[in-house]
Each structure stands twice: as structure tokens, then as C-alpha cells.
Amino acid sequence: MSAPTLLGVEMPDVSIWSDRVVVALGQNPSMFTGPGTNTYLLGTGSRRILLDPGEGQESYLAVLERALEEAGCDGIEQIVLTHGHPDHIGGVRSVLDRFGPMPVSKKPWPDVDSRYDLELEPLEDGAVVEAEGVTLRALHTPGHAPDHLCFVLEEEDALISGDNVLGVGTTVIPMGTGSLAEYLTSLERMLEATSGRIYPAHGPVIEDGPGKIREYLAHRADREREIAAQLGATPQRVLEIVASVYFAYPKRLHAAAAQSVTHHLLKLEADGRARRDGGKDPLAALWRSV
Numbered sequence: 001m002s003a004p005t006l007l008g009v010e011m012p013d014v015s016i017w018s019d020r021v022v023v024a025l026g027q028n029p030s031m032f033t034g035p036g037t038n039t040y041l042l043g044t045g046s047r048r049i050l051l052d053p054g055e056g057q058e059s060y061l062a063v064l065e066r067a068l069e070e071a072g073c074d075g076i077e078q079i080v081l082t083h084g085h086p087d088h089i090g091g092v093r094s095v096l097d098r099f100g101p102m103p104v105s106k107k108p109w110p111d112v113d114s115r116y117d118l119e120l121e122p123l124e125d126g127a128v129v130e131a132e133g134v135t136l137r138a139l140h141t142p143g144h145a146p147d148h149l150c151f152v153l154e155e156e157d158a159l160i161s162g163d164n165v166l167g168v169g170t171t172v173i174p175m176g177t178g179s180l181a182e183y184l185t186s187l188e189r190m191l192e193a194t195s196g197r198i199y200p201a202h203g204p205v206i207e208d209g210p211g212k213i214r215e216y217l218a219h220r221a222d223r224e225r226e227i228a229a230q231l232g233a234t235p236q237r238v239l240e241i242v243a244s245v246y247f248a249y250p251k252r253l254h255a256a257a258a259q260s261v262t263h264h265l266l267k268l269e270a271d272g273r274a275r276r277d278g279g280k281d282p283l284a285a286l287w288r289s290v
Contacts, residue, residue, distance in 0.1 A: 006034025006169045009203055014067045017205050018156060020044050020133050024067035026054030028087055031252065032172065034202045037087045040160065041067055042153070044133025047077040051151070051160065052201060055090035061098050075099065080129055080136065081106035082162030082201065083145040084113060092118055105129065107140060109147035123149060136160070139193055143183020144171055150190055157196040159209055164190065165216060167203020172256050173263045180220075180263035181270070187217055227264045228289065231274055235286035238262050258283065 015023040026037035039060075040051040048071065054060050068074065076099050081089055084106065092104055093116070105121040106113075113120055123129070125140035135154040142148050144163045151160040163171055164186060173180050191213045198209035206212045223245070230241050238258050246257040262282045268274035276285035 006032070006166065006202055009034045009168050011035040011038075011204065013063045014070050016070065017199065018158075020155060021153070021158075021199060022048075022067050022071040023199075024060070024064045026087065026091065027057040027060045027063060028055045032256065033087055034166075034168065036202075038199070038201055038203075039064070039091070040199065041071050041073070041076075042134045042136070043073075043131040045131060046073050047075040047131070048073050049078055049080055049129065049131045049134060049136070050076045050095065051080045052082055052088040052162070053079060053091035053095045055087040056094050057091070058094075060091060061094060064095070076102060077131060078103040078105065078129075080104075080123070080151070082150070082160070083107070083148040084109045085145060085163070088162070088201065089116060089118075092116070107138075107147040107149050109145070112147070125149075139189060141186035141190060143179050143181075143186045144173060146177060148186070150186075150193070152193050153199070157194055158199060159190060159194040159196070160199045161190065161201065163201050165198055165200055165206070165209075165212055167200045167206060169203070170216065170219060170260075172259055175259050175262060178259070178263065180267050184217070184220060187213055187220075191217075223260070224264050224268070227261060228268060228273060231268075231287060231289035233288065235277060235288040237286060238265070238283050241265075241287070 013025045022041040024039045026039050028036045037054045039054050042049040103121050105123045107123050123138050127138040129136040136151040139150045141150045141164055150162055173183055194209055196209055198206035226245050230244055238261050241261050242254050242257045265274055265287055273290055275290050276287050278285045
């Protein structure tokens with residue numbers, strides 16, 4: 001049986017998850033985003049924080065306006081971003097055009113931030129963002145992205161996890177800008193930060209936040225053991241390892257799985273448990289155990 005993924009997950013356009021947390025679906029379903037990016041209206045006042053306004057789909061603005069109405073508020077006072085991937089930052093400009101100027105805050109990632117014509121206020125680890133009825137404390141949690149922030153929602157002892165923990169399935173660690181070692185450290189930090197719910201960037205609310213994070217840590221440890229067990233005297237390329245380890249997954253997910261396998265191999269290499277032959281490109285290299 002295939003392990004759970006976001007494929008096939010359905011969610012309503014607007015969800016009320018607590019007195020201070022309302023979700024407007026980003027209208028950008030895909031293989032990697034599932035039903036779409038969860039964009040959050042946070043607070044209890046007449047004007048809310050908007051966290052991660054999606055990728056800029058034209059149909060999103062009508063959903064956002066409906067979410068504002070269902071939340072019983074009449075505006076947005078600021079935008080906060082978990083990180084700079086397109087399905088999180090891409091919708092900022094259309095929201096500003098529709099609702100007018102407002103502060104937009106995120107942890108700086110200059111190589112990515114420069115692609116968007118936005119005035120961004122820097123958010124760093126430990127920063128506090130407040131609006132009526134809500135206090136957000138930023139946690140720098142890299143691994144999925146260098147600028148990734150999670151936010152502790154102090155009033156609920158809940159965690160807004162961005163892409164680090166998903167409502168269904170596991171997180172992709174991108175090649176080039178991701179780091180499995182940093183991601184595992186970030187999961188440990190997230191586990192220490194909260195004992196309540198997790199509000200993810202994709203998929204449904206997670207009621208047992210610490211349990212889900214422990215599940216993620218156990219999954220990564222299991223995956224490392226599986227990949228290490230595939231390495232023997234006969235060298236293999238990444239895609240051969242993917243075919244063995246991810247045999248129960250749809251083949252259209254194997255490209256994403258190759259990123260995960262590569263990161264595990266790089267970690268095993270750093271730990272002195274694997275070596276590669278055939279050049280710097282880990283995808284093209286032949287891998288064997290040490």
C-alpha cells in the first residue's frame with residue numbers, strides 16, 4: 001500500500017479552525033501542493049494578519065474576501081510570510097493591489113526576494129508579530145528553505161508549520177537550497193516549541209502537533225535505514241535506489257522522492273557511511289556503502 005500523500009486530499013475553500021484561525025485555500029492545487037496552499041487570517045479583531053497569501057491565482061481573491069466575511073472582519077492589516085517559495089509569496093502583489101498598502105514581513109532570502117517587486121520588512125528568529133487576539137513568535141526553521149519561519153501562536157500553544165510539517169504526507173527537501181541535517185534540527189526545535197495543534201501550509205489541521213513531529217522524525221530515521229540498507233558492494237544511482245525504496249508510491253512522485261533520497265545519501269556521506277563515484281553531481285554519481 002502506498003504511504004499517504006497530498007494527492008487526492010480535498011478541502012473546502014474556507015475553513016474556520018478556531019476563534020482566531022481562518023483558512024482561505026490558495027486555489028492552486030497540484031501534485032506538490034495537494035488541494036492548494038493554506039492561507040491564514042489570524043486574530044479576532046476587525047483587521048487580521050494574512051499569513052502566506054498563496055501564489056497569486058486570480059480566483060483566490062474572491063475566496064479571501066469570503067473568508068474575511070465568514071471571519072467577521074473587514075480588512076487585513078499586514079502580511080506575514082513563512083518563506084519565499086512561489087506558492088507562499090507569489091500572491092502578495094495581488095493582495096496589495098486589492099486591499100491597499102500594508103507591511104509585508106519575512107526572513108530575508110536575498111536571492112529569492114529580489115525576484116519580487118516588494119518592500120519587505122525583515123523578520124528574524126524570536127521576533128514577535130501581534131494583532132488583536134493573536135501573538136506570533138517566529139522560529140527560524142531552515143531545511144526546506146533557508147529562510148523558513150514557523151510561528152508559535154501563543155494564545156493556543158499551537159504552531160504554524162509552513163512547509164516543514166504537512167497535514168498529510170511528508171515534506172520535500174529541495175536540491176540546491178535544502179538541507180536534511182538542518183531540517184532534522186528544525187523538527188527538534190519545533191517539537192520543543194509547542195504542545196498543541198499544528199496549522200500546516202498544506203492539508204488539514206493536525207490536532208496532535210508533537211505526535212506528528214515525532215512521526216516525522218521517526219519516518220526520516222526509517223528512511224535513512226532503508227536507503228543505507230540498499231547500499232552494498234554494487235554501486236547504484238539515485239533513481240535505482242528510489243525505485244526500490246519508493247516502490248509503493250506512484251511513479252509520478254519519484255522525481256520528488258529522488259530529492260529526498262539524495263539528501264539522505266549526502267547525510268550518509270557526511271557521516272562516513274556512504275561514498276560516491278563518478279563526479280560531483282549526486283544524481284549522476286554511483287553510490288555504495290562504506
